[in-house]
Ligand SMILES: Cc1cc2nc3c(=O)[nH]c(=O)nc-3n(C[C@H](O)[C@H](O)[C@H](O)COP(=O)(O)OP(=O)(O)OC[C@H]3O[C@@H](n4cnc5c(N)ncnc54)[C@H](O)[C@@H]3O)c2cc1C
């Protein structure tokens with residue numbers, strides 16, 4: 596175990612719970628018994644696991660528990676066949692084990708100031724951040740919430756009982772379970788509402804015409820299909836937030852969609868206005884000779900560079916992999932502390948905003 600400094604803390608596994616055939620939850624408490632930091636639904640922890648050669652290996656796991664539950668963080672890990680981190684979490688983390696993590700962090704969180712209806716779309720293990728959102732939004736009780744969770748079959752579906760109980764207790768929260776290939780036992784138990792995939796027709800049939808915002812998490816093909824379906828149903832692009840569990844991607848429509856869904860408009864995007872800092876700072880891209888005024892409309896310098904037509908390299912978009920490291924003159928502020936703080940003269944674009952004028956080597 597490494598000494599925990601900065602944002603790193605040592606946690607103890609207080610409890611293990613099997614959630615499905617392939618998913619196990621670990622309930623984590625601070626190893627020194629101190630209170631846990633509050634988290635926003637949708638945030639995750641970065642774990643520092645020990646690799647075979649003794650070197651630290653970072654892995655992220657979303658907090659799947661109710662943010663109002665302050666006694667522990669629950670993370671829920673699906674075993675990936677041959678996967679290192681999920682293997683450690685499944686096989687080497689008995690109750691009482693210690694593990695280092697930093698966070699909670701991440702910007703895949705519903706805007707608490709919004710009153711719009713919410714659509715949560717989960718594919719498989721992508722349910723973890725959305726389960727925390729479901730608890731928080733159901734408790735809030737002021738916004739209609741639909742959670743649609745797709746899995747291959749019942750035994751692979753984590754949190755089925757927990758979330759159907761939540762729906763029973765909260766009239767503003769509705770849950771729809773979708774199974775791709777239900778087993779005979781699934782059919783007998785009748786614990787799902789739809790068979791097959793989440794299609795545009797299904798979304799249209801269950802969702803009232805409403806002004807809602809959507810949160811997506813699941814495998815890449817699922818995310819692309821849901822993104823396209825929502826755009827085709829007229830949901831505006833700026834109202835669709837998503838998080839990838841693997842390397843991050845920027846989703847773009849792959850089918851023709853109504854023009855107004857992807858046009859800039861007067862509609863305020865999800866989470867806009869949270870980071871107006873640096874407004875009116877000139878951002879210059881020295882290699883391409885471009886420059887533009889930072890107006891706070893993009894969440895990070897990486898998004899801003901992309902909006903100017905540049906394609907900086909990236910992978911995690913979460914301050915973990917260093918792929919977006921870029922030479923810089925000027926100052927930035929980090930929205931979340933990166934795993935390793937870059938040296939002077941360099942910045943991680945995916946998690947920073949300018950503080951005054953900056954010149955980026957792009
Ligand atoms: C923000 C965020 C939140 C996340 N939250 C969760 C969560 O709540 N729950 C969850 O389960 N996961 C979550 N993840 C994913 C998680 O971080 C890990 O990526 C996941 O557990 C797989 O890691 P691993 O070390 O087990 O697999 P890895 O060892 O990284 O391998 C991944 C896959 O690649 C295959 N593979 C590995 N090496 C090779 C090779 N050389 N050739 C071919 N194939 C190979 C493995 O068999 C495996 O299937 C999240 C990720 C992010 C970015």
Ligand code: FES
Pocket residue numbers: 908909910911912913914915916917918919920943944945946
């Ligand atoms: S893309 Fe991974 S740190 Fe920025």
